[in-house]
Amino acid sequence: MSGESATTAIHKGQVDLLDFIDWTSVECLNQSTTHSLPNAIKQGYREDEGLHLESDADEQLLLYIPFTQVIKLYSIAFKGPEDEGPKTVKLFSNKEHMGFSNVNDYPPSDTVVLSPEHLQVGKPVLLKYVKFQNVRSLTIFIEDNQTGSEITKVQKIQLIGSTVETTDMKGLKKIEDH
């Protein structure tokens, strides 16, 4: 945890929600078959510079990430190339099986606009915490990319937050260290 704090600056009490992702039900629409979602969110894969998530038919991507338990989402970080990385990202909490046709039907829980600086270091963007208090699943809709190119590439996606039932023991320790 402390090692991460240098670049990602996780707020105390918050953890990387990687461990709570339900991998069996993770879905991604419009992803390229060679460059798929695990490349961007799985431990090890996302650190690898050579592996990234890529869109297929056009520049939009729709990711569906369910969790094994209820979590609170604090911030989100994207890392990717400056030209083809995502720009406008809409987040939907607890909406299952969305399609590209109904992304505009619901107001998003939050909208994130990324700048090249965010993409370069994977700087986390703080979210409207009140909207993400009780999250069972997260839908990430990447609407467009930095330069408007045909393909969007994402190197790494990091979700930072905390669980609802129990506070993470690692997080507790960290506080005590301080």
Add this chain to the structure above:
Amino acid sequence: MVLEATMICIDNSEWMRNGDYSPSRFQAQADAVNLICGAKTQSNPENTVGVLIMAGKGVRVLVTPTSDLGKILACMHGLEVGGEMNLAAGIQVAQLALKHRQNKKQQQRIIVFAGSPVKHEKKMLEMIGRKLKKNSVALDIVNFGEDDEEKTEKLESLLAAVNNNDTSHIVHVPAGPNALSDVLISTPIFTGDGEGGSGFAAAAAAAAAGGVSGYDFGVDPNLDPELALALRVSMEEERARQEAAAKKAAEDTSKQGGEQQAGSQEASSQDATMTERASASTSEAENKTTDLMDDENALLQQALAMSMDEPAVGHDVKDTDMSEASVDDPELALALQLSVADSTKDQASQSEVLADQSAVSDILASLPGVDLNDPSIKDLLASMQNKSEPQKKNDDKSSNEEKK
């Protein structure tokens, strides 16, 4: 065994009236649809299939994706041919129907039967294809019926836009002697990308080929080896029994009168044919029964010949029959004789019985509304008498003996 929700888009436009695919394009298409539905539901019980029509008054969903095969087949019934096909709208409505499927875990697939010319622009079709790919919907295109360069090109470009990792296919079926369904069976549309449906496809091919299947009893040894073995063994046993019985019968008929033997032989043959039919064999069984019929005929011919040529022998048979029955009443004896000789082919004995003049006139008298003095009846009796003149003496003798 891929879990899939499929929407089949049927072309029921005016172009489907053409008969270059037998019996008509529309009928060939309907048969293919039925086969596909069966294959899909069989490869995975949770698969669902829906049907919509693209022509007629407009694009209309006949049945939403369901695993109930009966419902699908029922909706195919009574479809009318007419109007013009709207391919783009059809595909889009199919996509919408799939989006609202109940089980979201199912993969989405659309199967399009494109029989009439395609009037949409290539660009528009490509856009539709891209949209399908984006929503991870696979597309299978069956290109049949009207054939022109443009149509093939457009459909190929549509496939290229949709195709993601070879999950989508296009099949061109030219008009010819082969039925549309038969051609489709061997394609990836049926076999489901090389897995799953192949077992069903093999069986369907066997049934479609109409007996030239290579499977003796219509049962695939691969699907059910024990049943196939049991059928083969019972067939061989039956054949052996038949041969033994036929031999025995041939010997016996030379000794006694042929009637009883023929009767029993026939009864046992009928039993044999029953068991054979029950085992659902194909042309082999039919050959067998015709052979049996020939044997029966031969035996019966023998019997007839004997009863005609040797009245003494026939007489003995009749006497044994009568003594077995041990009755005095001539009419009852007559009835017994009739029941013994109940074979429809055994006309000789029947005519003998009927020729018994006195008995017949007695029977006729007992019938209501028949007057023996009626000239037509008299003529009938006279003709019968003339026909069986050689037998008359014999009959009188036997009836006289009974009366004693």
